[in-house]
Amino acid sequence: MVKAIRVHETGGPQVLRFEDYDPGKPGAGEVLIEHKAIGLNFIDIYFRTGLYKAETPFVPGGEGAGVVIETGEGVDDLKPGDRVAYLTRGGGYAERRLMPADRLVRVPDGISDEQAAAMMLKGMTAWYLLRRTYKVGAGDTILYHAAAGGVGLFLGQWAKHLGATVIGTASSHEKAELARAHGFDHVIDYTKEDFVAAVREITDGRMCDVVYDSVGKDTFPASLDCLRPLGMFVSFGQSSGPIPPFDIALLGQKGSLFATRPSIFNYVAAKKDLKDAAGELFSVVGSGAVKVTINQRYKLSEAALAHEDLEGRRTTGASVLVP
Known part of the structure; x- marks a missing residue:
């Protein structure tokens, strides 16, 4: 059975429950992916505590990378075995999950699954802050x-x-x-x-x-x-x-x-903007101009510990959860 972290009531790290979870089958325009790495972000804490609202029970987590397992009707630009990554508002703390195909980007060769999972939300946040909100030069x-x-x-x-x-x-x-x-x-x-x-x-x-x-x-x-x-x-x-x-x-x-x-989701709401942002991000990382620093790795089942460390300011750089 697939496992996931679910939140049934908001509160401290102890509300993060590692339990059985059925992601379902992909419908029209959807893709089922198997996570290889999941990003950890402070926004996950906002949802867990109830500062940002989500209907319970929910699976937190806004970025991840993995492999396409199955595609739904009408998906013709992705196939099983493709490496993909995404950013979204939740649902990431799971071994497998469904995603709309048009919200996924292909991960290029030379970028690892952990790098991709760690860069989607954080890296694209840096992208919109520097390239769109105020164009730094x-x-x-x-x-x-x-x-x-x-x-x-x-x-x-x-x-x-x-x-x-x-x-x-x-x-x-x-x-x-x-x-x-x-x-x-x-x-x-x-x-x-x-x-x-x-x-x-x-x-x-x-x-x-x-x-x-x-x-x-x-x-x-x-x-x-x-x-x-x-x-x-x-x-x-x-x-x-x-x-x-x-x-x-x-x-x-x-x-x-x-x-x-600003919110990143407004900047990448259109499919073209999402692809352009990912392309620019992958380009600066691939060139070596920006290096992805992953300083903490936790098992998915250790999500509560990961949240404790993040809230306690005991982490640096990026952290990932590994299923």
Whole structure:
């Protein structure tokens, strides 16, 4: 019998139950895949705790890679044996799962299943942040919070490849060194330094063109003070808790700033956009410009431990669950 992690009621890591699961047969336009690796992300915790809503019971997990086992009616561009990867809103913590065929991308030779599983959500998040939300280029100065995290290590390398000056924050000397090894020019230990003052010193008072913030409550509104006039604040996560409501006039007071709360699923909603994004991501990884760093591996049955480590900030880079 196929196994999966299911959540019957939201709460702590203990609600992640490893149990029998029937993924079903592929219907029209669907594909049944067998996972080889599954990505671990903070958004999985948001769903597990109920911060992001999902109807229970549900299978968490938003990215994975595997092999096509069976195809449904009308699927003519994929066949059994094809290596594929995806990003989605859930359903990934399973040995097998159904997926709409048009939401799958082929994994090219030279990229492993674990790399593919670890890069779909995190790597494509780096893609849309750098290439679409604010198009980073040579001469730009950026600040990224949680530089040693999964998205951070992608984004640091990619931003450096694009010619930007890359500033990050981290919570320890070890994490700062890891970030520096992955493209960050400057890393601020926010447990010891005022990151706004540090950014001001690093930039000689010019501040940043864009701030990417997945931390939320603990870094707001200080992140706004790291921006130059007309700079952009990008809030795309809330690992420390949600940003409290604020008066939009604050953006004007701090320099006619722009602010956005993007979601990757809007950027890859169209099949063409998904394929283009994956192609660009696979290209920078395949060229060696961006290296996929997988620092933790857990059995699928150890998902609760994986969540404990991720919430406890004991992980760096990417983590994968292996069925």
